[in-house]
Amino acid sequence: METPIQLNQANLAAIGTRIPVPKYARSEANADIVHIGVGGFHRSHLAYYLNQLKKGAGTSAPVPPTGICGIGLREADTNLYDIFKTQDHLYTLMVKHPSGKIDAEVIGSIVDFKLGITDPEPVIARMAHAGTKIVSLTITEGGYNFNPTTGVFNFDNPDIQHELQNPNDPKTVYGFLTAALKRRRDGSLPAFTVLSCDNIEHNGDMARKMLLAFAEVQDPELATWIAQEVCFPNSMVDRITPVTTAADIESLAQNYGVQDGWPVTCEPFIQWVVEDKFSNGRPAFEKVGVQFVADVGPYEKMKLRLLNAGHSVLGLLGALHGHPTINVCMEDETFVSYLGAFLDQEATPILGNIEGIDLEDYKNSLLERFANPNIKDSVSRICSESSAKLPKFLIPTIHENLATGGSIKFATLVIAAWCYYSDKQADQNGQPLEIIDAMQDELYQAAKETTNNSLAFLQLESLFGGLSGNERFASCYTAMRQELFETNDIKKLMQDLL
Missing domain, CATH: 1.10.1040.10 (N-(1-d-carboxylethyl)-l-norvaline Dehydrogenase; domain 2)
Incomplete structure (x- = not known):
């Protein structure tokens, strides 16, 4: 293989001679999905589905302008932020088949990434922006901040206590969501959908219950508005996505000639079943295999x-x-x-x-x-x-x-x-x-x-x-x-x- 090419927007044409790359327009202005928790699973699942939709897989309709703005709320997200900045938010998905075959493809559906660790304002502003229609979550089971036996919200969490006293300085997903939704309400903008993509039974219901528990203490009037205006569809997600290894990065460079600081590997199987209940519209994901049902x-x-x-x-x-x-x-x-x-x-x-x-x-x-x-x-x-x-x-x-x-x-x-x-x-x-x-x-x-x-x-x-x-x-x-x-x-x- 020739010398590996650094993955970024300027090099896409050259990389496209080696593996498939996105040919659709990519713009931060179209980031109408804001996603909290940009790990490997998000990049092999929701971001992959959106990439397929934008490529026109399964449809002859015009390319939807939809894009994703990723959000990092943990110190551990800094590394991905730095890599994404270098790579113009592009990454490679390596689908590993049992036969040994690997399908590598550059994914372009993530168009922006913001860190909320030291300065929460850009994150709140992006979520509160009139163009944001969905805020999706992969924050792991533990990110929902509840007692697994009682199902009660954990108000003893120090970050939660800080947010209750300092609503404009959020630390957790709940502080950011309430701050953004308050601006939407105050600006007479429609609510966005909160779409959980985590492995929790009735994940949308759980996200709703926990957010309302928090909001009712922080701002009871806002909690009433959230309860009336925000949809929290339940969803079932599935695709095995192992942690990326140094060997994966080396394999991509050696075998495909692409230098990517954080590619993602996954299995061929993919599934997403979603309750069709959205506050402010959604992409036509059914055109690329997503099942929309009444009861997930x-x-x-x-x-x-x-x-x-x-x-x-x-x-x-x-x-x-x-x-x-x-x-x-x-x-x-x-x-x-x-x-x-x-x-x-x-x-x-x-x-x-x-x-x-x-x-x-x-x-x-x-x-x-x-x-x-x-x-x-x-x-x-x-x-x-x-x-x-x-x-x-x-x-x-x-x-x-x-x-x-x-x-x-x-x-x-x-x-x-x-x-x-x-x-x-x-x-x-x-x-x-x-x-x-x-x-x-x-x-x-x-x-x-x-x-x-x-x-x-x-x-x-x-x-x-x-x-x-x-x-x-x-x-x-x-x-x-x-x-x-x-x-x-x-x-x-x-x-x-x-």
């Missing part, structure tokens, strides 16, 4: 309880065994069988019928996607922030099966493994594990305490609710936890359950 609930539940929970099953059990990635877990027959048993015996029975979906086909597609040898999704990424994930992905399945008398053993072992993982912070071979969790210290202390009180880990009620008081679950969990700590052999426990 069944699709959300299917994805969270099968794909996301399945990921956590492989992630936590795989981490203890020493498997580095999800695809390596899927090369181990015990893990494949265990995952299948969990999906078939515990997750599927509580889903019911889902219109237009063959659950057996969907589960088979999950197995294929998890096994994709070119994705190499690290178990550490899957295990990160488990305290925000498991109360939404896995623990509700346990509760529902306890209520109906269904199987709980496969999910229960995952909870026992989580206790071991939190306590030892190493795999069964003694190799240290990378623990990334906002509740890491609390999880560690509770797991340590199980030597004196076998139910101590379960007594983190913000995560487990009343599970420690359920005799059937507590008995099953206690026996599994004890055997795991004594044998240090997760695979043997898995095989015993099959």
Whole structure:
């Protein structure tokens, strides 16, 4: 391959001789979608869909002028801000197929990026601008700032307390949204839509509930206006998007001749199901495969309880065994069988019928996607922030099966493994594990305490609710936890359950 070409707007024509590039006009003036949380997933999903729409995929209509202004509210977003500035907000999407084929393409739908860390005003102004129609979110499960058991907004967060006293100096998504919506109301402008793209069941409803809880304390009159004017559609999103590695950057440069500081890799599969409820219009995403439905609930539940929970099953059990990635877990027959048993015996029975979906086909597609040898999704990424994930992905399945008398053993072992993982912070071979969790210290202390009180880990009620008081679950969990700590052999426990 010839010398790599630096990715930027001026070099697009030259890069276009090597990989597909956007040929549509790109302008900051058209940034009518403002997106908070520009991680890899956003760039492989919503931004990809918009790029396809602007390319004219699936339609012969004129190119819509829609563009995305990305927003960074964390110190960690500074690196992407700097790279985007150099690259004119362009990036490369590398779709990795199971066969080894990689489809690389430059995406141009993001046309601006603003940091709200030190100076919130440009971000508030962009969100409040008359041209902004949608503010979308990928802020992770933990970004919604609520107690996972009670669902109550966490007003103890110091940033929230600061915002309540200083509404013009926001720190969190809630402070920025209320500041921008106040300007919209005061300027007699229509409200924008708040569109959650996070893996939370009823994510739009949750965004609405949390924003109103905050606004009712900060500005009750504004809260009333938000409740009446702002739409919060629920949505179900899906595309496995691993963390970009140095090897990905090098591969793009060596094999495709493109120098990109932060490309994104993903699987071929993509899905987006959205409740068709918008305050101020929306792009015609249905032309590029997005499903707009009246009720997203069944699709959300299917994805969270099968794909996301399945990921956590492989992630936590795989981490203890020493498997580095999800695809390596899927090369181990015990893990494949265990995952299948969990999906078939515990997750599927509580889903019911889902219109237009063959659950057996969907589960088979999950197995294929998890096994994709070119994705190499690290178990550490899957295990990160488990305290925000498991109360939404896995623990509700346990509760529902306890209520109906269904199987709980496969999910229960995952909870026992989580206790071991939190306590030892190493795999069964003694190799240290990378623990990334906002509740890491609390999880560690509770797991340590199980030597004196076998139910101590379960007594983190913000995560487990009343599970420690359920005799059937507590008995099953206690026996599994004890055997795991004594044998240090997760695979043997898995095989015993099959």
